Every structure is written in C-alpha cells, then in structure tokens.
C-alpha cells in the first residue's frame with residue numbers, strides 16, 4: 001500500500017480574496033484517488049496558508065484536505081511577541097506544522113537544535129510535523145550533502161521521542177523557488193540515503209513507515225517522473241501550490 005503525502009506551502013502569499021479563490025479551486029478539483037484513503041492508496045493532502053488566513057481556510061476547505069501551520073513556537077505560549085504556539089494551531093484546527101524550512105533556517109537563522117525542540121513540542125501537543133532538511137548549493141558542490149542532511153536529521157532525532165507523525169521533506173536549498181528542480185536521480189539518491197539513515201538510527205520499521213517527500217521547484221510537468229522514484233513518497237510544493245489546477249495535477253501524479 002502506497003502512502004503518499006502532498007503539502008502545499010503558501011508561504012507569505014495571498015489575500016482574503018485570492019485565498020478564497022484557491023480554496024474553491026481545490027474544493028472542486030478532481031483528485032483521482034480520493035483524498036483520505038481508498039483501497040489502493042492512502043494520500044494525505046495538506047495546505048499551509050499564512051497564519052492570518054488559517055481560520056478562513058480551515059472554515060472553507062473540503063475535499064479531505066488538511067491544514068498546517070508554517071511554524072510554531074518552541075514551547076507553551078506566553079510573552080513571545082509574534083509567535084504562535086502549537087496549542088493555538090491545534091485549537092484552531094490545524095493538524096500539521098512545518099519546521100526547519102530552509103527560509104527559516106537561512107533567512108531567519110534558526111539552528112538545528114532549536115528546530116528539533118520545536119518539533120518535539122509540537123508532536124507532544126498532537127500535531128504532525130513536516131520536518132524539512134536540505135543542503136545549500138555550495139554544500140552540495142563541496143560533496144557535503146549527506147553530512148548536512150544527516151546532521152539536520154540527527155537534531156530532530158535527538159529532540160523527538162519517535163518518528164510517528166513526522167514526514168521528512170528533503171528540500172535542496174538550491175532548488176527552492178529557483179525553477180531548478182533536482183533530477184529524479186539526484187532526489188532519489190538523497191531519499192534512499194535518508195531511509196538508510198532511519199534504518200541505522202531509528203529502526204527498519206521507522207524507515208519503511210516514514211514518508212520522505214521531495215520539495216524544490218516541483219510543478220505539474222515534473223512531478224510524475226519524480227513520483228516514480230522508489231523512495232519519493234510525495235511532495236512539498238511552494239510556488240505551484242498557489243495554482244489550484246496545477247496543485248491538483250501534482251497530487252494526482254503521485255497516485
């Protein structure tokens with residue numbers, strides 16, 4: 001049984017009006033294997049709007065699509081201006097949260113251990129975590145891809161108490177928002193290495209159950225070749241998730 005996961009990261013985009021239009025496109029999209037589950041596939045589809053539109057999306061989205069926060073605070077809420085707690089995300093109806101996105105690592109300076117702790121707290125509070133890892137171009141060129149990715153995974157592993165409810169998103173930084181997608185072979189090589197890392201550092205069961213999704217310039221034209229790779233269990237999509245029809249094409253390409 002395949003177990004796919006497709007996430008749409010809307011980042012800091014949209015207005016009330018454009019988001020209403022996108023939700024309505026997604027609600028009426030024909031998703032070939034019913035989102036939720038059917039006898040052949042399990043498929044999770046999750047969208048991640050900006051915080052201020054979460055309530056709007058949660059109140060209007062259907063088609064079995066779940067909603068994720070784009071970040072959450074490291075612990076219980078309180079005097080942390082500008083932050084959103086895992087409890088608040090749950091309270092409003094979010095099922096997931098994204099942690100370790102490269103924009104937060106490299107623009108906002110979030111460190112591995114901080115990200116790991118945030119994920120541990122969110123998991124404890126019942127959210128699923130989309131845990132992002134990935135190397136920068138210079139790290140790939142220096143032959144350090146696996147070192148960087150394994151170090152990021154280790155920080156998650158050291159903080160969390162288990163991999164249930166974690167989806168790992170491999171997102172090479174050089175492919176995010178650049179239009180420069182990893183080739184199916186490049187992505188598969190890292191996905192297979194991540195699965196092996198899970199076997200060695202967690203268990204064979206965790207390695208076979210944990211979904212490892214690819215992100216970085218995925219679109220309706222390149223998703224089906226990527227989806228054919230043995231260790232690619234879905235996608236995290238940025239730009240192309242802002243277009244309902246194209247996001248539906250990507251979702252349907254993994255079935």
Ligand code: PEP
Nearest residue numbers: 176177215216217238239
């Ligand atoms: C992302 O932000 O997670 C992402 C993969 O973006 P894009 O699809 O636009 O490269």
